[in-house]
Amino acid sequence: MRLVMKFGGTCVGNGANIRRSAELAKTFKDEGNEVVAVVSAMAGVTDQLAQAARRASGGEASFIDGFIDGLEERHSKAIDEAIRSSDIKGAIWSSLVKELNELKKLLTVIAYLRELTPRSNDYVLSFGERLCAKVFTGSLKDLGVNAVYMTGWEAGIVTNSNHGEARPLMDLTVKRVNERISRLLAEGSLPVVTGFIAADEEGIVTTLGRGGSDYTATIIGASIKADEVIVWKDVDGIMTADPKLVTDAKPLPRISYEEATELAYFGAKVLHPLALEPLMEYGIPLRVKNFFNPKAAGTIIEGGAEGEGVVKAVTMIKDVAMLTISGAGMVEAPAFNAKVFKSLSDADVNPIMVSQGSSQASLSVVIPRKDLAKAIKHIKEALTPNLYKVEDEDDVCVVAVIGSGMRGTPGVAAKVFQAVAKKGINVRMIAQGSSELNISFVVKEGDGSKAVEAVHQEFELGFKPKSLMSTSKFPS
Structure with missing residues (x-):
């Protein structure tokens, strides 16, 4: 080979x-x-x-x-x-x-x-x-x-x-x-x-x-x-969650290129977000293996690796901030949106997540926290004074729920947010990509770990207790 x-x-x-x-x-x-x-x-x-x-x-x-x-x-x-x-x-x-x-x-x-x-x-x-x-x-x-x-x-x-x-x-x-x-x-x-x-x-x-x-x-x-x-x-592969946040997180045996790319983008510190692009064209698999446990199979990343389960992993991005822009000028949404995103581009600020309601009454954008001050400055300079209100929250994080099994599966979002609600966590912003590979949402940073753990538990992503693993459906 x-x-x-x-x-x-x-x-x-x-x-x-x-x-x-x-x-x-x-x-x-x-x-x-x-x-x-x-x-x-x-x-x-x-x-x-x-x-x-x-x-x-x-x-x-x-x-x-x-x-x-x-x-x-x-x-x-x-x-x-x-x-x-x-x-x-x-x-x-x-x-x-x-x-x-x-x-x-x-x-x-x-x-x-x-x-x-x-x-x-x-x-x-x-x-x-x-x-x-x-x-x-x-x-x-x-x-x-x-x-x-x-x-x-x-x-x-x-x-x-x-x-x-x-x-x-x-x-x-x-x-x-x-x-x-x-x-x-x-x-x-x-x-x-x-x-x-x-x-x-x-x-x-x-x-x-x-x-x-x-x-x-x-x-x-x-x-x-x-x-x-x-x-x-130094881990056995790509994990279902950060083991520092979820103690029963386990390695994934197989995931698709698209799932791995989403995980990398949303904070899983396993691969460079662009690393899989060169391999996808030629269908070359990538394997993540443990330096300390080289005999372990690790995680294989390849095309069409759908695997089992609706949700594969939960990850979190910290050190972010959320901007919400609202005001009377929002009725001209296309022009308004163009101004906002151009101002962010001019400030060299990369939006991590964007959400806009169907009423188009406001626009929310998540950006790196370190870029908050210059983003606000450039947006305010681009918009007509007194017509818009720019609000910011610098104590938030993004939680992303990822899995190709979510495509066409009803009730996944409801299950995610029910799990979070049970922990008394308030969701500040929600977005889902057209690929249906991920559901991402914003919560206060202090609630981030609890939210990750709640979703991980709700979808039973962790190691199963040995007593359950050894149970047979056939009588002895």
Whole structure:
């Protein structure tokens, strides 16, 4: 089989886990599979790089030496834990020192200029994956694997120039990635590719958005017509709910591309929301497996994986706010709506959820909480004063109930809201997509966990008690 494996988060959180991840990749290769590894930055490093870039842009340079020393110490320790051979350790360390020196110069220039462009920010962020993937490559070589390190652009991923949220130019990317990666696989090599980062047609470094290493893996998977993409996590698969909120949440054996996309969009921190797009065209399955329990089957995501049950999972988005706009001018709803959404676009605010009653007397929009102030400012500037009222609630969350079995099944919404009402929870806003894959609603943030648990329990999504599981309908 031809496999693309993505390792991130806990899987590369320290040198010991990098070694364990490398051993997993080697195990699959030794079983006769062709394997490509896609590697994220070590846990927390991307956030540290983003913060360092912001500090430097404010003209602060005194912290840079200490920051670089911290990265150096962490990755040096990772090398010691992940690699046994002193020769390989030395070679990898020498390569990392060059990367860190380049990063130091870049941050110093940003500090002197007091300017951080989207382009330079992407370049700063790229170092996390570049450092970690080199340690991963060294660990594989230490295990006797012919591993080849490649950045995303060296692997052939070409994007547009939308820095921070770049999108692949798939026709060109497929051609280049297939040529470069397939050649290495034919030679018996194991390519190790940096996740998250690529380059535009001019060779300028771009990033695919936070969590973009998943996207890198699926872009490569589609390009080389992989048999399967495996994303390694620290859970047994995609869960019916966040185990931190619902103690009896369980892994889903199988879900569809559409269901997984809805889950990703509505806050399930399992996949990048766009990660499945490249695979859907070719019908390539993606499997989420547990790094700590590799023998577990995990969750398979593929086309037509309807599975059992009306509802598959319940998830929640926190850190959001709700805006409600009402007023006399609402009688001209089309023009009014156009003004509201244009003002949000001008403010670079992405609506998460929209709801408007049939009377068109008001419009409610859920947005990221961090964008609330600028959204209100732009909307008020766009609308005629005194004709409209703009109200906001910054202590809400979105709960989403997801499952393809809801299509054409009567009574699902009633069951959802009855379950929530029994807990004394007031619903502030409701929306359902035309696909009938989800029902989403807004509640006060303090009620979010209770709402998720209530719906999860109502649809019996959790583990069944052993006494029920062992009951037979046939007499002994």
